[in-house]
Amino acid sequence: MVTAAASPTPSSSATATATRAGSPQATSTAPPVCRGDCNDDRSVNVGELISAVNIALGNASIDTCRAIDADGNQMVAINELIAAVGNALNDCPA
Numbered sequence: 646m647v648t649a650a651a652s653p654t655p656s657s658s659a660t661a662t663a664t665r666a667g668s669p670q671a672t673s674t675a676p677p678v679c680r681g682d683c684n685d686d687r688s689v690n691v692g693e694l695i696s697a698v699n700i701a702l703g704n705a706s707i708d709t710c711r712a713i714d715a716d717g718n719q720m721v722a723i724n725e726l727i728a729a730v731g732n733a734l735n736d737c738p739a
Contacts, residue, residue: 677737679737679738680725680729680731681725689730691733
């Protein structure tokens with residue numbers, strides 16, 4: 646016959662589970678990429694916009710400004726240029 650004292654109580658296992666699940670975990674969030682910010686200074690200037698247009702026209706390599714390529718397809722589309730102009734006018738997202 647098993648006695649009540651020999652089995653674990655439900656409250657003690659629930660407490661241990663809650664403690665593990667409730668432990669804080671370190672998380673880090675990087676700021677969003679600023680489209681058109683070729684030099685990672687969190688702003689887009691006219692020179693960077695010109696670089697982006699030259700990439701779109703095929704006159705420069707995507708390596709000139711990887712921050713313009715939002716979808717990673719190695720090309721610059723009009724929506725990516727528009728995002729870069731928006732960042733130049735309104736600052737990069739925080």
